[in-house]
Amino acid sequence: MRAIQVSRHGGPDVLEFVELPDPTPKPGEILVRVAAIGVNFIDTYQRAGIYAMQLPYIPGSEGAGVVVAVGDGVESPSPGQRVAWCDAAGSYAELVTMPAHVAVAVPDAVSDEVAASALLQGMTAHYLLDGSSHPKPGDTVLIHAGAGGVGLVLTQIAKAKGIRVITTVSNDTKEALSRDAGADEVLRYGDDLADRVRALTGGVGVAVAYDGVGADTIDQSIAATAVRGTVVLFGAASGPVPPFDLQRLNAAGSLSITRPKLGDFIADPNERAWRAGDVMTGISSGTVNVHVGHSYRLAEAGRAHTELEARATTGSVVLLPIS
Ligand SMILES: NC(=O)c1ccc[n+]([C@@H]2O[C@H](COP(=O)([O-])OP(=O)(O)OC[C@H]3O[C@@H](n4cnc5c(N)ncnc54)[C@H](OP(=O)(O)O)[C@@H]3O)[C@@H](O)[C@H]2O)c1
Secondary structure, eight states: OEEEEBSSOOSGGGOEEEEOOOOOOOTTEEEEEEEEEEEOHHHHHHHHTSSOOOSSBOOOOEEEEEEEEEOTTOOSSOTTOEEEESOOSOOSBSEEEEEGGGOEEOOTTSOHHHHHTTHHHHHHHHHHHTTSOOOOTTOEEEESSTTBHHHHHHHHHHHHTTOEEEEEESSHHHHHHHHHTTOSEEEEOOTTHHHHHHHTTTTSOEEEEEESSOTTTHHHHHHTEEEEEEEEEOOOTTOOOOOOOTHHHHHTTSOEEEOOOGGGGSSSHHHHHHHHHHHHHHHHHTSSOOOEEEEEEGGGHHHHHHHHHTTOOOBEEEEEOOO
16 A cells, blocks of 8 residues: 655655555554545644654544444444544554444545544534533633634534533634634734734633643633633644743732643544534534645645645645645
């Protein structure tokens, strides 16, 4: 098969397009022919070595495709079935194996590109709103990077729950996308962001600030959050947040802060099935529109990473294993 391989940590140039032996499914696993691959910000952290990986490795964890073989003991899914997944290591490839239980059935109405980029960002949005925090209808929340992959889906699910949404974006194109997703107010970043958020909330601040940008935004996220509110730091697109004096949470109004990851909110099979089912149903029914902003050939994975890291993408990014 053809795949992307990383043999040393570094910039996008370490993503090499290579020929590798076809994988075979072990007992309990399925083998999938990949139709589309979801590119996520975590793929760039792993490539750069921010999260150290065992080298060499095939990047990626998300995609959609068709089951071509199953290992011993697998009853479902069966060969020929369309599936999507968000936690199969080595997904930047034409073929990938994974434990059968991580595969999610894809409804006919959902395209390969959408299915390939729906689960990781969609289930993240799902647990951010119902897991790591619990905003209520009528609450106001702040969502950074509102036109990004997670940001667009998070905005739509929040709006469907009756929550008022304020987002941040870096340019007019992204502002238009964020508004289309339902954002009530769209702001630019800046040192006075918290003041502008407070002006939009009667001086109170937001119930929850969702911060996947990290180093550049965390101070404004804390300053924009209401007394007894929650800051959910879920990523580090601008770099990791430095060590933090917890006393700041007292001074800011008895805030809570959490640093969650998706894996902890889908480890239980029933919880995974609930979140994945809601995401796929939301897409099929039109409540959630996954905006696939960019598709690249698998061989162009380096370009995809360059553009994602340069803030040049909107919505989801996919790779297609075509020549
Ligand atoms: N913890 C979890 O469970 C979990 C799961 C999935 C994703 N995440 C995190 O969620 C965040 C969003 O992921 P995504 O895949 O959907 O990416 P994305 O939001 O599509 O891309 C990142 C966006 O962050 C904004 N940004 C602000 N400052 C930036 C900087 N210095 N460099 C790069 N981008 C910057 C950019 O939007 P603007 O140009 O509008 O600012 C950029 O488009 C990432 O931090 C990711 O690690 C966490």
